[in-house]
Amino acid sequence: MDGFTLSRIFLNLLIATKWTLILSVIAFIGGGLIGALIALMRISSNKIVSRISWIYVEFFQGTPLLLQLFLAFFGFSVITGVNLSPLVAASIALTAYTSAFLGDIWRGAIQAVPRGQWQAASAIGFGYFDQLKLIVLPQAVRLAIAPTVGFLVQVIKGTSLASIIGFTELSRAASLINNVTLQSLLIFGLAGLIYFALCYPLSAWSQQLEKKLAYK
Amino acid sequence: MVSEVLDLFWAAFWRRQRFVALFMASFFLTVGIAACSGEPNSVGSKAQITPEDVAKLPIQATLAQIQESGQVKVAVPSDFPPFGFVNPRMQPIGYDIDMAKEIAKGLGAELEIIPVVGGYRIPFLQTDRVDMIISSLGKNDERDLIIDFSEPYAPFFSAIYGGPNAEVSQIEDLEGRSIGVAQGSLEDLEISELTKTVGSVDIKRYANNSLTASALVSGQVDAIATGNVVAAKLIQDNPTKEITSKFVLKDSPCYVGVREGDAEFVAKINEIIASVKQSGRLNEMSQAWFGEPLPEAIANT
Numbered sequence: 001m002d003g004f005t006l007s008r009i010f011l012n013l014l015i016a017t018k019w020t021l022i023l024s025v026i027a028f029i030g031g032g033l034i035g036a037l038i039a040l041m042r043i044s045s046n047k048i049v050s051r052i053s054w055i056y057v058e059f060f061q062g063t064p065l066l067l068q069l070f071l072a073f074f075g076f077s078v079i080t081g082v083n084l085s086p087l088v089a090a091s092i093a094l095t096a097y098t099s100a101f102l103g104d105i106w107r108g109a110i111q112a113v114p115r116g117q118w119q120a121a122s123a124i125g126f127g128y129f130d131q132l133k134l135i136v137l138p139q140a141v142r143l144a145i146a147p148t149v150g151f152l153v154q155v156i157k158g159t160s161l162a163s164i165i166g167f168t169e170l171s172r173a174a175s176l177i178n179n180v181t182l183q184s185l186l187i188f189g190l191a192g193l194i195y196f197a198l199c200y201p202l203s204a205w206s207q208q209l210e211k212k213l214a215y216k
Numbered sequence: 217m218v219s220e221v222l223d224l225f226w227a228a229f230w231r232r233q234r235f236v237a238l239f240m241a242s243f244f245l246t247v248g249i250a251a252c253s254g255e256p257n258s259v260g261s262k263a264q265i266t267p268e269d270v271a272k273l274p275i276q277a278t279l280a281q282i283q284e285s286g287q288v289k290v291a292v293p294s295d296f297p298p299f300g301f302v303n304p305r306m307q308p309i310g311y312d313i314d315m316a317k318e319i320a321k322g323l324g325a326e327l328e329i330i331p332v333v334g335g336y337r338i339p340f341l342q343t344d345r346v347d348m349i350i351s352s353l354g355k356n357d358e359r360d361l362i363i364d365f366s367e368p369y370a371p372f373f374s375a376i377y378g379g380p381n382a383e384v385s386q387i388e389d390l391e392g393r394s395i396g397v398a399q400g401s402l403e404d405l406e407i408s409e410l411t412k413t414v415g416s417v418d419i420k421r422y423a424n425n426s427l428t429a430s431a432l433v434s435g436q437v438d439a440i441a442t443g444n445v446v447a448a449k450l451i452q453d454n455p456t457k458e459i460t461s462k463f464v465l466k467d468s469p470c471y472v473g474v475r476e477g478d479a480e481f482v483a484k485i486n487e488i489i490a491s492v493k494q495s496g497r498l499n500e501m502s503q504a505w506f507g508e509p510l511p512e513a514i515a516n517t
Protein backbone atom coordinates (compact mmCIF):
# COMPACT_ATOMS: atom_id res chain seq x y z
CA MET A 1 0.00 0.00 0.00
CA ASP A 2 1.37 3.39 -0.90
CA GLY A 3 2.32 5.66 1.95
CA PHE A 4 4.05 2.85 3.86
CA THR A 5 7.60 3.78 3.06
CA LEU A 6 10.50 2.20 4.93
CA SER A 7 11.00 5.26 7.10
CA ARG A 8 7.27 5.45 7.83
CA ILE A 9 7.18 1.81 8.92
CA PHE A 10 10.24 2.24 11.12
CA LEU A 11 8.80 5.38 12.68
CA ASN A 12 5.50 3.65 13.44
CA LEU A 13 7.34 0.76 15.07
CA LEU A 14 9.41 3.15 17.17
CA ILE A 15 6.31 4.99 18.34
CA ALA A 16 4.71 1.69 19.31
CA THR A 17 7.83 0.78 21.29
CA LYS A 18 6.73 3.38 23.83
CA TRP A 19 4.16 0.95 25.25
CA THR A 20 6.64 -1.91 25.34
CA LEU A 21 8.96 0.29 27.39
CA ILE A 22 6.25 1.58 29.73
CA LEU A 23 4.91 -1.90 30.44
CA SER A 24 8.41 -3.30 30.92
CA VAL A 25 9.36 -0.57 33.41
CA ILE A 26 6.13 -1.12 35.36
CA ALA A 27 6.87 -4.84 35.46
CA PHE A 28 10.48 -4.31 36.58
CA ILE A 29 9.68 -1.84 39.36
CA GLY A 30 6.47 -3.45 40.62
CA GLY A 31 7.82 -6.94 40.17
CA GLY A 32 11.09 -6.01 41.83
CA LEU A 33 9.49 -4.53 44.93
CA ILE A 34 6.99 -7.33 45.44
CA GLY A 35 9.54 -9.94 44.42
CA ALA A 36 11.84 -8.76 47.19
CA LEU A 37 8.97 -9.07 49.65
CA ILE A 38 8.15 -12.56 48.40
CA ALA A 39 11.78 -13.65 48.69
CA LEU A 40 12.02 -12.44 52.28
CA MET A 41 8.72 -14.09 53.16
CA ARG A 42 9.93 -17.32 51.67
CA ILE A 43 13.06 -17.53 53.82
CA SER A 44 11.18 -16.55 56.94
CA SER A 45 11.14 -19.01 59.82
CA ASN A 46 7.40 -18.39 60.25
CA LYS A 47 5.75 -21.37 58.52
CA ILE A 48 2.53 -19.57 57.55
CA VAL A 49 4.31 -16.62 55.95
CA SER A 50 6.62 -18.99 54.12
CA ARG A 51 3.70 -21.10 52.89
CA ILE A 52 1.75 -18.08 51.59
CA SER A 53 4.79 -16.96 49.63
CA TRP A 54 5.21 -20.48 48.23
CA ILE A 55 1.60 -20.67 47.03
CA TYR A 56 1.91 -17.23 45.40
CA VAL A 57 5.07 -18.25 43.55
CA GLU A 58 3.70 -21.61 42.43
CA PHE A 59 0.49 -20.06 41.12
CA PHE A 60 2.02 -17.24 39.11
CA GLN A 61 4.89 -19.34 37.82
CA GLY A 62 2.63 -22.18 36.86
CA THR A 63 0.04 -20.25 34.85
CA PRO A 64 0.69 -18.56 31.52
CA LEU A 65 1.03 -14.78 31.44
CA LEU A 66 -1.71 -14.63 28.82
CA LEU A 67 -4.11 -16.28 31.25
CA GLN A 68 -3.12 -13.85 34.00
CA LEU A 69 -3.72 -10.87 31.71
CA PHE A 70 -7.07 -12.30 30.71
CA LEU A 71 -8.08 -12.86 34.33
CA ALA A 72 -7.03 -9.36 35.36
CA PHE A 73 -8.83 -7.71 32.47
CA PHE A 74 -11.94 -9.80 31.77
CA GLY A 75 -12.13 -12.16 34.75
CA PHE A 76 -12.06 -9.29 37.24
CA SER A 77 -14.94 -7.57 35.43
CA VAL A 78 -17.02 -10.72 35.48
CA ILE A 79 -16.45 -11.43 39.18
CA THR A 80 -16.77 -7.93 40.60
CA GLY A 81 -18.55 -6.04 37.81
CA VAL A 82 -15.86 -3.36 38.00
CA ASN A 83 -13.89 -2.65 34.84
CA LEU A 84 -10.18 -2.18 35.33
CA SER A 85 -8.53 0.10 32.81
CA PRO A 86 -6.19 -1.69 30.41
CA LEU A 87 -3.13 -0.12 32.03
CA VAL A 88 -4.12 -1.13 35.55
CA ALA A 89 -5.01 -4.67 34.48
CA ALA A 90 -1.75 -5.10 32.55
CA SER A 91 0.24 -3.65 35.45
CA ILE A 92 -1.33 -6.06 37.94
CA ALA A 93 -0.77 -9.11 35.75
CA LEU A 94 2.80 -8.19 34.78
CA THR A 95 3.74 -7.26 38.34
CA ALA A 96 2.39 -10.55 39.71
CA TYR A 97 4.13 -12.57 37.01
CA THR A 98 7.48 -10.80 37.36
CA SER A 99 7.40 -10.78 41.15
CA ALA A 100 6.79 -14.53 41.34
CA PHE A 101 9.81 -15.35 39.19
CA LEU A 102 12.12 -12.70 40.64
CA GLY A 103 11.10 -13.64 44.18
CA ASP A 104 12.06 -17.22 43.55
CA ILE A 105 15.35 -16.32 41.85
CA TRP A 106 16.33 -14.09 44.76
CA ARG A 107 15.22 -16.65 47.31
CA GLY A 108 17.51 -19.17 45.62
CA ALA A 109 20.41 -16.70 45.63
CA ILE A 110 19.96 -15.93 49.34
CA GLN A 111 19.80 -19.61 50.23
CA ALA A 112 22.93 -20.26 48.24
CA VAL A 113 24.94 -18.10 50.61
CA PRO A 114 26.58 -20.53 53.07
CA ARG A 115 24.82 -20.98 56.39
CA GLY A 116 28.09 -20.17 58.10
CA GLN A 117 27.78 -16.55 57.04
CA TRP A 118 24.49 -16.20 58.95
CA GLN A 119 26.00 -17.87 62.02
CA ALA A 120 29.14 -15.76 61.94
CA ALA A 121 27.05 -12.60 61.62
CA SER A 122 24.87 -13.65 64.53
CA ALA A 123 28.00 -14.42 66.56
CA ILE A 124 29.17 -10.85 66.08
CA GLY A 125 25.85 -9.71 67.46
CA PHE A 126 23.88 -8.65 64.36
CA GLY A 127 20.10 -8.95 64.48
CA TYR A 128 18.21 -10.78 61.70
CA PHE A 129 17.77 -7.79 59.41
CA ASP A 130 21.33 -6.59 59.92
CA GLN A 131 22.62 -10.06 59.08
CA LEU A 132 20.55 -9.94 55.92
CA LYS A 133 21.39 -6.41 54.89
CA LEU A 134 25.10 -6.25 55.73
CA ILE A 135 26.37 -9.80 55.21
CA VAL A 136 24.05 -12.08 53.27
CA LEU A 137 22.43 -9.84 50.65
CA PRO A 138 25.67 -8.37 49.27
CA GLN A 139 26.87 -11.92 48.61
CA ALA A 140 23.51 -13.03 47.24
CA VAL A 141 23.38 -10.13 44.76
CA ARG A 142 26.41 -11.47 42.93
CA LEU A 143 24.73 -14.85 42.52
CA ALA A 144 21.43 -13.34 41.45
CA ILE A 145 22.55 -10.99 38.67
CA ALA A 146 22.67 -13.42 35.76
CA PRO A 147 19.27 -15.10 36.28
CA THR A 148 17.60 -11.79 37.16
CA VAL A 149 18.72 -10.02 34.03
CA GLY A 150 17.94 -13.11 31.96
CA PHE A 151 14.40 -13.02 33.26
CA LEU A 152 14.01 -9.26 32.78
CA VAL A 153 14.87 -9.71 29.13
CA GLN A 154 12.08 -12.31 28.97
CA VAL A 155 9.68 -9.83 30.50
CA ILE A 156 10.43 -7.24 27.82
CA LYS A 157 9.44 -9.79 25.22
CA GLY A 158 6.49 -10.96 27.30
CA THR A 159 4.89 -7.51 27.21
CA SER A 160 3.83 -8.32 23.65
CA LEU A 161 0.95 -10.32 25.13
CA ALA A 162 -0.60 -7.12 26.46
CA SER A 163 -1.87 -6.45 22.93
CA ILE A 164 -5.02 -8.44 23.72
CA ILE A 165 -5.93 -5.78 26.26
CA GLY A 166 -5.62 -2.99 23.74
CA PHE A 167 -2.03 -1.74 23.81
CA THR A 168 -0.61 -1.16 20.39
CA GLU A 169 2.88 -2.13 21.39
CA LEU A 170 5.74 -3.19 19.16
CA SER A 171 4.61 -6.70 18.17
CA ARG A 172 1.03 -5.66 17.53
CA ALA A 173 2.08 -2.64 15.47
CA ALA A 174 4.30 -4.90 13.38
CA SER A 175 1.40 -7.29 12.86
CA LEU A 176 -0.98 -4.46 11.87
CA ILE A 177 1.45 -3.01 9.33
CA ASN A 178 2.15 -6.47 7.96
CA ASN A 179 -1.56 -7.07 7.35
CA VAL A 180 -1.66 -4.01 5.15
CA THR A 181 1.63 -4.23 3.28
CA LEU A 182 2.39 -7.98 3.45
CA GLN A 183 6.14 -7.29 3.63
CA SER A 184 6.64 -9.75 6.48
CA LEU A 185 10.41 -10.13 6.33
CA LEU A 186 11.05 -6.39 6.38
CA ILE A 187 8.55 -5.54 9.08
CA PHE A 188 9.23 -8.36 11.50
CA GLY A 189 12.94 -8.00 10.84
CA LEU A 190 12.77 -4.35 11.91
CA ALA A 191 10.68 -5.24 14.96
CA GLY A 192 13.23 -7.91 15.89
CA LEU A 193 16.04 -5.38 15.63
CA ILE A 194 14.19 -2.99 17.91
CA TYR A 195 13.59 -5.74 20.50
CA PHE A 196 17.28 -6.60 20.32
CA ALA A 197 18.18 -2.95 20.82
CA LEU A 198 15.99 -2.94 23.95
CA CYS A 199 17.31 -6.19 25.39
CA TYR A 200 21.01 -6.00 24.65
CA PRO A 201 21.79 -3.00 26.91
CA LEU A 202 20.36 -4.99 29.83
CA SER A 203 22.65 -7.93 29.13
CA ALA A 204 25.66 -5.68 28.61
CA TRP A 205 24.95 -3.89 31.89
CA SER A 206 24.67 -7.20 33.72
CA GLN A 207 28.05 -8.33 32.42
CA GLN A 208 29.58 -5.07 33.63
CA LEU A 209 27.94 -5.46 37.01
CA GLU A 210 29.20 -9.02 37.39
CA LYS A 211 32.76 -7.91 36.60
CA LYS A 212 32.49 -5.09 39.11
CA LEU A 213 31.25 -7.34 41.90
CA ALA A 214 33.61 -10.22 41.18
CA TYR A 215 35.98 -11.26 43.93
CA LYS A 216 39.52 -10.22 43.01
CA MET B 217 19.21 -56.32 50.52
CA VAL B 218 15.53 -56.65 49.74
CA SER B 219 14.53 -54.86 52.91
CA GLU B 220 16.84 -51.98 51.99
CA VAL B 221 15.29 -51.71 48.53
CA LEU B 222 11.85 -51.82 50.08
CA ASP B 223 12.83 -49.09 52.54
CA LEU B 224 14.04 -46.96 49.64
CA PHE B 225 10.87 -47.60 47.68
CA TRP B 226 8.68 -46.81 50.67
CA ALA B 227 10.50 -43.53 51.23
CA ALA B 228 10.25 -42.62 47.54
CA PHE B 229 6.57 -43.56 47.47
CA TRP B 230 5.71 -41.19 50.30
CA ARG B 231 7.65 -38.41 48.67
CA ARG B 232 5.97 -39.04 45.34
CA GLN B 233 2.56 -39.15 46.92
CA ARG B 234 3.13 -35.82 48.58
CA PHE B 235 4.36 -34.40 45.27
CA VAL B 236 1.31 -35.74 43.49
CA ALA B 237 -1.01 -34.35 46.17
CA LEU B 238 0.57 -30.90 45.95
CA PHE B 239 0.45 -30.99 42.16
CA MET B 240 -3.23 -31.83 42.15
CA ALA B 241 -3.95 -29.12 44.73
CA SER B 242 -2.24 -26.41 42.73
CA PHE B 243 -3.80 -27.71 39.51
CA PHE B 244 -7.32 -27.55 40.88
CA LEU B 245 -6.67 -24.18 42.43
CA THR B 246 -5.61 -22.85 39.05
CA VAL B 247 -8.41 -24.49 37.11
CA GLY B 248 -10.94 -23.43 39.72
CA ILE B 249 -9.94 -19.80 39.45
CA ALA B 250 -9.56 -19.85 35.70
CA ALA B 251 -12.88 -21.60 35.19
CA CYS B 252 -14.82 -19.50 37.65
CA SER B 253 -16.72 -18.01 34.74
CA GLY B 254 -19.07 -20.99 34.58
CA GLU B 255 -18.78 -23.91 32.19
CA PRO B 256 -15.25 -24.97 31.33
CA ASN B 257 -15.76 -25.67 27.66
CA SER B 258 -16.69 -23.19 25.00
CA VAL B 259 -16.97 -24.86 21.63
CA GLY B 260 -15.51 -23.01 18.70
CA SER B 261 -14.66 -19.38 19.46
CA LYS B 262 -12.19 -18.62 22.20
CA ALA B 263 -12.82 -16.36 25.16
CA GLN B 264 -16.55 -16.72 25.66
CA ILE B 265 -18.44 -15.88 28.82
CA THR B 266 -21.51 -17.97 29.56
CA PRO B 267 -25.12 -16.76 29.89
CA GLU B 268 -25.04 -17.17 33.69
CA ASP B 269 -22.24 -14.63 33.96
CA VAL B 270 -23.91 -12.21 31.58
CA ALA B 271 -26.86 -12.15 33.95
CA LYS B 272 -24.52 -11.02 36.73
CA LEU B 273 -23.42 -7.94 34.75
CA PRO B 274 -25.53 -4.86 35.41
CA ILE B 275 -28.13 -4.44 32.66
CA GLN B 276 -28.12 -0.87 31.51
CA ALA B 277 -30.29 0.71 28.90
CA THR B 278 -27.46 1.33 26.48
CA LEU B 279 -29.35 3.82 24.36
CA ALA B 280 -30.23 5.98 27.35
CA GLN B 281 -26.66 5.78 28.59
CA ILE B 282 -25.26 6.84 25.22
CA GLN B 283 -27.64 9.78 24.96
CA GLU B 284 -26.71 10.86 28.45
CA SER B 285 -22.96 10.64 28.06
CA GLY B 286 -22.91 11.70 24.43
CA GLN B 287 -20.31 9.07 23.65
CA VAL B 288 -20.52 5.69 21.96
CA LYS B 289 -17.71 3.14 22.04
CA VAL B 290 -17.34 0.74 19.14
CA ALA B 291 -15.06 -2.25 18.76
CA VAL B 292 -13.53 -2.48 15.29
CA PRO B 293 -10.93 -4.76 13.70
CA SER B 294 -7.46 -3.37 13.08
CA ASP B 295 -5.81 -6.23 11.24
CA PHE B 296 -8.42 -7.24 8.65
CA PRO B 297 -8.31 -5.19 5.46
CA PRO B 298 -10.57 -3.84 4.04
CA PHE B 299 -12.95 -4.04 7.03
CA GLY B 300 -10.52 -2.50 9.49
CA PHE B 301 -6.85 -1.77 9.13
CA VAL B 302 -4.39 1.08 9.59
CA ASN B 303 -3.23 3.93 7.39
CA PRO B 304 0.44 4.98 7.34
CA ARG B 305 -0.23 7.15 10.41
CA MET B 306 -1.49 4.05 12.28
CA GLN B 307 -5.04 5.43 12.45
CA PRO B 308 -7.86 2.94 12.02
CA ILE B 309 -9.54 3.05 8.60
CA GLY B 310 -11.82 0.71 6.73
CA TYR B 311 -15.39 -0.26 5.94
CA ASP B 312 -16.25 -1.06 9.56
CA ILE B 313 -14.80 2.21 10.79
CA ASP B 314 -16.89 4.13 8.24
CA MET B 315 -19.94 2.16 9.38
CA ALA B 316 -19.18 3.07 12.99
CA LYS B 317 -19.01 6.74 12.02
CA GLU B 318 -22.41 6.52 10.29
CA ILE B 319 -24.01 4.86 13.28
CA ALA B 320 -22.51 7.37 15.70
CA LYS B 321 -23.86 10.16 13.47
CA GLY B 322 -27.30 8.52 13.54
CA LEU B 323 -27.17 8.25 17.33
CA GLY B 324 -26.01 11.84 17.65
CA ALA B 325 -23.07 10.81 19.81
CA GLU B 326 -19.31 11.19 19.68
CA LEU B 327 -17.55 8.11 18.39
CA GLU B 328 -14.76 6.37 20.29
CA ILE B 329 -13.07 3.67 18.23
CA ILE B 330 -11.54 0.77 20.12
CA PRO B 331 -9.48 -1.56 17.94
CA VAL B 332 -9.68 -5.10 19.30
CA VAL B 333 -7.94 -8.37 18.54
CA GLY B 334 -10.37 -10.66 16.71
CA GLY B 335 -10.75 -13.44 19.27
CA TYR B 336 -11.67 -11.06 22.11
CA ARG B 337 -14.38 -8.94 20.49
CA ILE B 338 -17.24 -10.52 22.36
CA PRO B 339 -15.71 -10.32 25.88
CA PHE B 340 -15.11 -6.60 25.27
CA LEU B 341 -18.83 -6.22 24.56
CA GLN B 342 -19.94 -8.34 27.48
CA THR B 343 -17.80 -6.48 30.02
CA ASP B 344 -19.29 -3.14 28.98
CA ARG B 345 -16.04 -1.86 27.53
CA VAL B 346 -17.70 -1.21 24.18
CA ASP B 347 -21.33 -0.56 23.30
CA MET B 348 -21.30 -2.48 20.01
CA ILE B 349 -19.10 -4.61 17.83
CA ILE B 350 -18.68 -3.64 14.20
CA SER B 351 -15.99 -6.08 13.23
CA SER B 352 -16.94 -8.33 10.30
CA LEU B 353 -18.94 -10.30 12.85
CA GLY B 354 -20.68 -13.35 11.45
CA LYS B 355 -23.83 -14.78 12.97
CA ASN B 356 -24.03 -18.29 14.28
CA ASP B 357 -26.23 -20.06 16.84
CA GLU B 358 -23.58 -20.19 19.57
CA ARG B 359 -23.01 -16.45 19.42
CA ASP B 360 -26.74 -15.75 19.21
CA LEU B 361 -27.12 -17.17 22.70
CA ILE B 362 -24.94 -14.54 24.29
CA ILE B 363 -25.22 -11.46 22.10
CA ASP B 364 -27.81 -9.90 19.83
CA PHE B 365 -27.34 -9.14 16.14
CA SER B 366 -28.63 -6.30 14.01
CA GLU B 367 -29.59 -6.47 10.36
CA PRO B 368 -26.68 -7.27 8.03
CA TYR B 369 -24.68 -4.22 6.98
CA ALA B 370 -21.79 -5.72 5.05
CA PRO B 371 -21.42 -8.45 2.51
CA PHE B 372 -19.06 -11.29 3.19
CA PHE B 373 -19.52 -13.98 0.65
CA SER B 374 -17.63 -16.43 -1.49
CA ALA B 375 -18.12 -16.05 -5.18
CA ILE B 376 -16.67 -16.93 -8.56
CA TYR B 377 -14.54 -14.13 -9.96
CA GLY B 378 -13.20 -13.87 -13.49
CA GLY B 379 -12.20 -11.56 -16.34
CA PRO B 380 -14.46 -10.50 -19.23
CA ASN B 381 -13.88 -13.69 -21.25
CA ALA B 382 -15.15 -15.97 -18.47
CA GLU B 383 -18.90 -15.82 -19.14
CA VAL B 384 -20.34 -17.89 -16.35
CA SER B 385 -23.48 -17.04 -14.44
CA GLN B 386 -24.26 -20.29 -12.68
CA ILE B 387 -22.63 -23.52 -11.57
CA GLU B 388 -23.50 -25.41 -14.77
CA ASP B 389 -21.58 -22.89 -16.89
CA LEU B 390 -18.36 -24.01 -15.20
CA GLU B 391 -18.32 -27.17 -17.28
CA GLY B 392 -15.10 -27.52 -19.21
CA ARG B 393 -13.46 -24.56 -17.49
CA SER B 394 -10.61 -24.34 -15.03
CA ILE B 395 -11.32 -22.88 -11.61
CA GLY B 396 -8.64 -21.84 -9.15
CA VAL B 397 -9.27 -22.05 -5.43
CA ALA B 398 -7.22 -21.82 -2.22
CA GLN B 399 -6.66 -25.32 -0.90
CA GLY B 400 -8.74 -26.25 2.11
CA SER B 401 -10.63 -22.98 2.23
CA LEU B 402 -14.39 -22.56 2.59
CA GLU B 403 -14.54 -21.92 -1.15
CA ASP B 404 -12.70 -25.16 -1.83
CA LEU B 405 -15.30 -27.11 0.14
CA GLU B 406 -18.16 -25.26 -1.50
CA ILE B 407 -16.94 -25.61 -5.06
CA SER B 408 -16.05 -29.28 -4.64
CA GLU B 409 -19.49 -29.96 -3.28
CA LEU B 410 -21.38 -27.96 -5.90
CA THR B 411 -19.48 -29.26 -8.94
CA LYS B 412 -20.07 -32.92 -8.13
CA THR B 413 -23.05 -32.91 -10.49
CA VAL B 414 -21.31 -30.93 -13.22
CA GLY B 415 -18.86 -32.80 -15.41
CA SER B 416 -15.26 -32.00 -16.38
CA VAL B 417 -14.66 -28.96 -14.19
CA ASP B 418 -10.93 -28.57 -13.73
CA ILE B 419 -10.45 -27.44 -10.11
CA LYS B 420 -6.90 -26.22 -9.53
CA ARG B 421 -5.97 -25.90 -5.88
CA TYR B 422 -3.33 -23.40 -4.78
CA ALA B 423 -1.59 -23.11 -1.43
CA ASN B 424 -3.08 -19.77 -0.41
CA ASN B 425 -5.17 -16.79 -1.46
CA SER B 426 -2.39 -14.75 -3.02
CA LEU B 427 -1.29 -17.61 -5.26
CA THR B 428 -4.89 -18.21 -6.32
CA ALA B 429 -5.20 -14.54 -7.17
CA SER B 430 -1.98 -14.56 -9.20
CA ALA B 431 -3.26 -17.59 -11.12
CA LEU B 432 -6.25 -15.58 -12.30
CA VAL B 433 -4.18 -12.54 -13.18
CA SER B 434 -1.64 -14.57 -15.14
CA GLY B 435 -4.39 -16.40 -17.02
CA GLN B 436 -3.60 -19.88 -15.69
CA VAL B 437 -7.26 -20.39 -14.81
CA ASP B 438 -10.49 -19.04 -16.30
CA ALA B 439 -11.98 -18.05 -12.97
CA ILE B 440 -11.35 -18.37 -9.24
CA ALA B 441 -13.56 -19.10 -6.26
CA THR B 442 -12.62 -16.86 -3.36
CA GLY B 443 -13.98 -14.59 -0.63
CA ASN B 444 -15.04 -11.07 -1.53
CA VAL B 445 -12.37 -9.62 0.74
CA VAL B 446 -9.55 -11.24 -1.22
CA ALA B 447 -11.28 -10.31 -4.47
CA ALA B 448 -11.56 -6.68 -3.40
CA LYS B 449 -7.81 -6.40 -3.01
CA LEU B 450 -7.28 -8.31 -6.26
CA ILE B 451 -9.61 -6.03 -8.21
CA GLN B 452 -7.96 -2.96 -6.72
CA ASP B 453 -4.44 -4.10 -7.59
CA ASN B 454 -5.33 -5.15 -11.16
CA PRO B 455 -7.72 -2.57 -12.61
CA THR B 456 -6.83 -3.42 -16.23
CA LYS B 457 -7.95 -7.03 -15.95
CA GLU B 458 -11.62 -6.05 -15.42
CA ILE B 459 -12.30 -8.78 -12.92
CA THR B 460 -15.88 -9.00 -11.72
CA SER B 461 -17.94 -11.30 -9.58
CA LYS B 462 -19.86 -13.83 -11.66
CA PHE B 463 -22.11 -15.47 -9.12
CA VAL B 464 -22.23 -16.01 -5.38
CA LEU B 465 -21.42 -19.36 -3.81
CA LYS B 466 -22.17 -18.76 -0.17
CA ASP B 467 -23.34 -15.78 1.77
CA SER B 468 -22.23 -15.01 5.31
CA PRO B 469 -22.86 -11.30 5.84
CA CYS B 470 -21.60 -9.17 8.70
CA TYR B 471 -23.76 -7.94 11.53
CA VAL B 472 -23.42 -5.37 14.26
CA GLY B 473 -23.20 -7.12 17.65
CA VAL B 474 -24.80 -5.72 20.81
CA ARG B 475 -25.40 -7.04 24.31
CA GLU B 476 -28.06 -9.69 24.79
CA GLY B 477 -31.51 -8.34 25.52
CA ASP B 478 -30.87 -4.75 24.45
CA ALA B 479 -33.86 -4.64 22.12
CA GLU B 480 -34.27 -0.86 22.07
CA PHE B 481 -30.67 -0.37 21.01
CA VAL B 482 -30.83 -2.98 18.26
CA ALA B 483 -34.01 -1.39 16.87
CA LYS B 484 -32.31 2.02 16.72
CA ILE B 485 -29.23 0.56 15.03
CA ASN B 486 -31.38 -1.26 12.46
CA GLU B 487 -33.13 2.04 11.76
CA ILE B 488 -29.79 3.73 11.10
CA ILE B 489 -28.54 0.88 8.93
CA ALA B 490 -31.76 1.00 6.86
CA SER B 491 -31.44 4.74 6.32
CA VAL B 492 -27.76 4.41 5.36
CA LYS B 493 -28.73 1.77 2.80
CA GLN B 494 -31.54 3.89 1.40
CA SER B 495 -29.49 7.04 1.09
CA GLY B 496 -26.98 5.13 -1.04
CA ARG B 497 -24.17 5.80 1.42
CA LEU B 498 -23.64 2.08 2.11
CA ASN B 499 -23.30 1.44 -1.60
CA GLU B 500 -20.73 4.23 -1.75
CA MET B 501 -18.77 2.63 1.07
CA SER B 502 -18.97 -0.78 -0.55
CA GLN B 503 -17.63 0.65 -3.80
CA ALA B 504 -14.83 2.48 -2.00
CA TRP B 505 -13.60 -0.42 0.13
CA PHE B 506 -14.64 -3.54 -1.80
CA GLY B 507 -14.56 -2.22 -5.35
CA GLU B 508 -18.05 -3.57 -5.99
CA PRO B 509 -21.60 -2.39 -5.37
CA LEU B 510 -23.63 -3.75 -2.50
CA PRO B 511 -25.12 -7.14 -3.40
CA GLU B 512 -28.92 -7.42 -3.72
CA ALA B 513 -29.37 -9.61 -0.68
CA ILE B 514 -28.05 -6.89 1.63
CA ALA B 515 -29.36 -3.84 -0.21
CA ASN B 516 -32.94 -4.99 -0.08
CA THR B 517 -33.32 -6.03 3.58
